[in-house]
Amino acid sequence: MPDNIQQKIESLREELHQHNYSYYILDEPSVSDFEFDTKLKELQELEAAHPEFADPNSPTLRVGGGITKNFPTVQHQYRMYSLDNSYDFEDLEDWEKRIIKTIDEPVEFVAELKYDGASISILYEDGKLSQAVTRGDGFQGDEITNNVRTISDIPLKLKGDFPDRFFIRGEIYLTRKNFEKINKSREEEGLDLFMNPRNTASGSLKMQDSAEVRKRGLSAVLYQYISEEFPADTHWEILAKAKNWGFRVSEDQAKLCKTLDEVKEFITFWDTARHKLPFEIDGIVLKVNSLKQQRQLGFTAKSPRWAMAYKFKAEKVETQLVSVSYQVGRTGAITPVANLKPVLLAGTTVKRASLHNEDIIKKLDLHEHDFVYVEKGGEIIPKIVGVNTEKRTLLQTPIEYIKFCPECGTELVKIEDQAIHFCPNELHCPPQVVGRMIHYVSRKALNIENLGGETIEQLYREKLIENPADFYTLKKEQLLPLERMAEKSAQNILDGIEKSKEIAFEKVLYGIGIKHVGETVAKKLVKNFATIDELKNATLEELCQVEDIGMKIAVSILEFFSNSENILMIERLRSYGVKLEKGENTxxxxxxxxxxxxxxxxxxxxxxxxxxxxxxxxxxxxKNISAVSKNLNYLVVGEKAGSKLKKAQDIGTITILDEQQFLDLIG
Known part of the structure; x- marks a missing residue:
């Protein structure tokens, strides 16, 4: 029977790997989503019932779930070089001359899109993904295998005539659509927005929970094969082979160029067409096609002589500054924004540009109604990169940074060693008040469904709410007059508010918005202080004795409870039945x-x-511990158990239980 079960599991894995290849690499789905999900669920159930057949490259592990607290540093077996950059065709012509001078024979080039993301090196052994490492400094990087396994474009198991062991390198990136989706979600939760897809992709790869990485919707393109032995004579042939093995490669948007003129045509085309791509690129990568010629050309101290990056010039236009306005964020941070005469830039009409902070305004020496140069590089909001002082008149005066909050009139403060100004009126400054309430209802806090940012802003404008306690006084007749509010929607909101009274104390503590108290800190505080009153009465010394609570967080907690308005809000929440203590007998x-x-x-x-x-x-x-080690006695495995299970099996002294066996153990 075990042999039959193992064969069934391996057969399902093989079938699902093939379906993934058809869907993500060939873009030709071979089964319906329902059929795929049915087979995946069947495999999940078999793996859960038989953890002894666990495989770190099972298709079920795509969803993630492994926690990595520290990413170990790994030495690259083959150094990850950087590329020399060129910015015009003259640079390319000089590069070609140097190549021909060295090898004295005709040269072909492969031109590929230069994806704007994070570089990765992935090791495959016996056709299975074995290890994934970030570029780091080129000599060593961070091992992020668990997170990379969640990216659908990257095969967990190869097909065809692949070599036994090799590295493949590529770029992890975010599509524009997924980037916008992430920011929309963050906006709804009252969080600061990410600035650009490139940095977001890079940051996502270092998240501790691989399930959260999966939710980001990262994509990947693989473009460089590395090994002692090569399965072909040219880079172009290897791209084709890599696609057959299961990799998403740049072959479809790449070109084999016989001459430099063909390279120039390719660059000229994509300099314009790039704006229609669903992802960001910042140039074109050129490689000598012949691997023999690559070996002849070799490397400089920092880059290969056989490759060159052609960087697109960031598009820059001139327009006139109309005014500078100041936005107040949820945390009170002030961001200056330049309002411009509308101008076409990189395919879109630009009316605003980020000025970031006072230091940038001073560095630009920005004057009222200046003619400015606006650039759109990797940022979503364009930025001013210079001023045309030749068009400036003697009547134009320098821009003076505001001293008072534009929303509430409170004098701004600037924290030492920080470039940002803040409004300290966190309890009465409108954007901060609204942001605090949006945070309170967010999914990770009280999770009050159907209460979005727009509705909360309307309620605040109508003077129906001013702090989280006010949610519990709302009545249906107050909600119905709001825009786009129907009887059912109003009732759903009231039901959600009522349901929030059952939310655990730790989530309430996170939701009330004590500065620096996030989800994890809230949990640790509740473990040490069973009620809100115990926490309110705690001393600085007692707070600092809690694991991971330092002076900064402790002072913030003391300041929160020293404010009479916060105390009044807490007492009101208590009177409405919100949980402000641990459950009984916990x-x-x-x-x-x-x-x-x-x-x-x-x-x-x-x-x-x-x-x-x-x-x-x-x-x-x-006692609960956070990592697999020789100090662990029992590992309890659920569905899709991954690297922790394998590590426990390797150690050999750890008892592995399923959920029912754990329940049996405690009777």
């Missing part, structure tokens, strides 16, 4: 059956949540 020890034993839970749990599981361990006098 610290009660039920037995000593787990005394002296350590536990870790991994994978997707179906019989209980991770929080409930850890609570059960504590109630039976066991």
């Amino acid at each position: 610290n009660e020890v039920l037995s000593n059956v787990l005394e002296g034993k350590t536990f870790l839970f991994t994978g997707k749990l179906s019989l209980f949540t991770r929080e409930q599981a850890e609570e059960m361990v504590e109630k039976h006098n066991g």
